[in-house]
Amino acid sequence: MEKPTVFISYKRDKSDIVNKLEVKIGGRAEIKRDTKEIGAWESITTFMKSIRTQDFAILVISDNYLKSVACMYEVIQLMKEDDWLSKTMIMLADDINILGTKEQLVYIKYWNDEYNNVSELIKSLPPETVSSQSEELKKISRIKDEIGLFLHIISDRNIPADDVYEQINLRLDKYVVLPKEDNAEETVKLGRDAIALLVTVCNASGILRISTSLESYSILIDCNNFVDCSSLDNRTIARWKEALKKLETYGLIETDDNVLYRVTQSGYNASDDLEKQIGTEKVRCNNCHYHGASDKKNKCPICNCEIGGREEIILDAIRKDSTVTRKQLSELLSCSEQTVLNVLNSLSEKGIIERVSSNRSASWKIK
Template sequence: MREVNMFVSYCQKDAVYAENIDLYFKDKNIVIHRDIRDISPFKSIREYMQTIRDMDYAILIITDNYLKSFNCMYEVLEVMKERNYEHKIFPVIVETSIYSDSKIISYIKYWEVKYKEFKNEFTQIDIVNAGNLIENLKRTQNICSSMGEFLSKVADMNNSNITEVNVAIENKLIEQGLLNEKVTTNNTMKENRDVFASLNIPRVNTNSEPTDLEKNKFMTTSFENINKVLKELCNQVEIENSNIKIEIEPVDNRTIIYEFYRSGQQITALKLFLGNGLSGRDKTIGLSCDKYSFGSNNSFNGIISSKVQDGELVLYFTMGFSLSKMATSIEEVVSEIWKNYIQPYLSR
């Protein structure tokens, strides 16, 4: 199946929501179109905004800033030119007050005032010198006349909670046939077709122990996936708590440092690193909460290793007394890390 082109329309002041969506769909068969990547130097911003109509799908991150932004509402106008446009958009409702008629009216009034101010200033110059200002005046008027219809239609859609929006977007893409449904077992993608069975060929090393190479590849992939889920959690924490900021520093492809701040004051830090923490040949994932030891990978608060269980590689904690010893999935590992090394500090 071809790649899906998905446009994310948002106000720059609310970029954290776009980052959250961008990160979630990074490794899927989707090309995320955002202004920070697609508008090169000297390229027309207006032409870029018009490309929203050429996309397979559009995500609209609806905040108060968004509904008061001329550029964002211009993108909305472009979308509304499409027949049955509501089937092509997914509104991420942050400004939940739009579900009330009084709030919709307040946004219409906001743009009516903007239009009157613009028109008053416009009449003070010679029409010969107006240039593109005429078009901007018309667009402002169009925003006024379209705002009520747009917000009423969006408010009437079955919108998901902001904390579950990524999964809801993915399900909607699957529902519309834009994305294939994925079948996962223990974080390993399974092909629907059993090629060995169809060709009547014996399987290779079916009952053999995993090799060192397979173990190390498993740990490398697990390290990447653990950090991916952790970053999603961090993004959601920032979205839901305006006073918490999280700095994520990739030192290299084997070491990532997370620093947690509340109101500008650091409350904790965590380092995850891929190495050979037990002085063996098998790769392990180390955890350190001691900021003074972040310069080396010789200090551990916890170590995650691999072992074979029921013929398959799983993760487990070989060090970390506060953690459960077994964890068979990425989600369980991340849950243990978060509950034991991060959540206690965020909750204080």
């Protein structure tokens, strides 16, 4: 029978506890710990984020653990999961006491002071020299904001003491590992929106950015709007937030701040597999913004829209009224003005239309 996976999160000065723990539960679980999983020159951050995808997490809490960016970053990643408490087991080292309010406030103050100190130091240096350090500050900010809640939650748990290893083994014995679906079946569950977003960003720089304001919500890829809608269009916003969540849940993209997302190696692999399934013909869809392979030259495999469909509608509208506005076109196509602008720019770049201005007005001309 397949064994459950157990991620052990700890500070290296407590390796003796973890070594003993590994011996005690090694026969019942597949252990995931830094000394075994991180190869030479491999990403430590990628390993830390994998805590979310394991069946269980064991946190060996010590004084140094609660003051470590790396350890607390693993905690923050774990807490992103809705069911994180149901799969988390806590061990307390001898040098830690977090049951009282005063003891918890010590660590809350520590992270507030740490954030202020690093923030002031970064402000004293030229911005272009500390971009990576600014990303680290964002981690510290998240820890500062979550440390109080984390300490409150674990202080409310009935944490075993003398029989902790026995209790962990009992928990593991009760766990049944369900058969895992193959990668192809998993990617189908992503849905059309998530697939379109993944393949498009993989065919670009591999980086997408979320931009929000009082007026709009946008997903940008290489400074171009992939999604652009009014902040009042909550249905569309919820739709694309769900697509992002799916990609992150499957480990296809990753983020530290929920603003800037990067494609993971798994994401690139999944994108390649999807394009092989779809076909080899390259298309660019103005409807769902998909940019990738298709088994039909003039049809989008994601939304089934005829490629160029919007271009023909806009050209027909220009033929009827050369002064037609973007707002009128957006109403005609039932899309945003930004999408209309993207299509108009595409037609201009192809040399199909041009903008003609006069002293009184401006109009479109089909070449």
